[in-house]
Amino acid sequence: MSQHRPAKDVTARKIAKERDGYTCQICGSTERVEGHHLFEYSYENGASDPDNIITLCHECHLMVHHGNADITMF
Ligand SMILES: [Zn+2]
Ligand SMILES: [Zn+2]
Known part of the structure; x- marks a missing residue:
């Protein structure tokens, strides 16, 4: 599996x-912010939507992916 990222997704992250x-959106930091998909690419078109992306700093993003942060409130 390649890590292909369509242009639509780049735009969605920016939005x-x-x-x-x-x-x-967890700690309020503005350092090294990244877009995180609430639902990963389990289905074709759902991921490239701004509503599916929240802004997280690098530290919180890692915690989310390691299962140490709860973002279900989003
Ligand atoms: Zn953070
Ligand atoms: Zn992520």
């Missing part, structure tokens, strides 16, 4: 970050 003010 999501602007919506969140480039601020981590």
